[in-house]
Amino acid sequence: RSRSFGWLLMAALSIGVFTAAAKDDETKASAQSEPPQLAVVLDVERPGKADLLLLRSGEQLTGTLLNETFSLRTGYAHLKFENRMLAGIDLNDGARGIESVITINSNRFSGFLEDPLVTFQLQTGSRIEVRREKVLKVIFRTREAELQGIPQGRWIRLKNGDYFSGQLLVDPLPLVTARAQVPVSLKETASLAFTTGTPPQTKIILRNGEVLQGTLAIEDIPIQLDVGPKIHVYRDRIDTIGDRLVPDTTTL
Secondary structure (H helix, E strand, O other): OHHHHHHHHHHHHHHHHHHHHHHHHHHHHHHHHOOOOOOEEOOEEOOOOOEEEEEOOOOEEEEEEOOOEEEEEOOOOEEEEEHHHEEEEEEEEHHHOEEEEEEOOOOEEEEEEOOOEEEEEEOOOOEEEEEHHHEEEEEOOOOOOOOOOOOOOEEEEEOOOOEEEEEEOOOOEEEEOOOOEEEEOOOOEEEEEEEOOOOOEEEEEEOOOOEEEEEEOOOEEEEEEOOOOEEEEEHHHEEEEEOOOOOOOOEO
16 A cells, blocks of 8 residues: 555656646746847837937937827838837938837837927926927836736738737638638648739748648738737738747847
């Protein structure tokens, strides 16, 4: 009896060890899919206790951004971001109408910033309003646990260089192949690549290694951004969709 009890005890301990190890591996895999906190954005280190306003005159102001939201009109969507979701704004190419917003979860969107003024409270306590045309960069301070609670969806990279993460809201994907229309489950999909042509082709790689190729039966793909609104992106604007398309980095 004592020998049987010993075997049962060893088996129970082994199961506990394997279960803990599995949970640990799952936690590590989840953490690896999430972007790290951005320490440097637009070649500027993010301060921990203040925001930075870099002007075209060369002046650098330190204080607090008071704009609650910022709006960006891109070629594919109109986006509004809460202040707390932003890491940096680049207006360096504003003359060409190409400005970019970088979110705390490493998303990059380009377009035209619609806010005419940046409201800023200096460390001296005085409050000023600066025309957007005079601003070069806006650098937001790091915030404690700023990524906590933000979901991690798939990475979508556009042909214009924008990239962002979110959840695809169409499942299954309707793929028209040479033989028939095939429903492709998102759960079974590892990545998608879109090519230009007539008609444009979509290459889907499944998690089991199988490759499907054809044309998506839908033109606009609905996406719920991880840190923004629900948008619809025309399929020909998309370059790739996958689990990890943006390299882990603390600098953007």
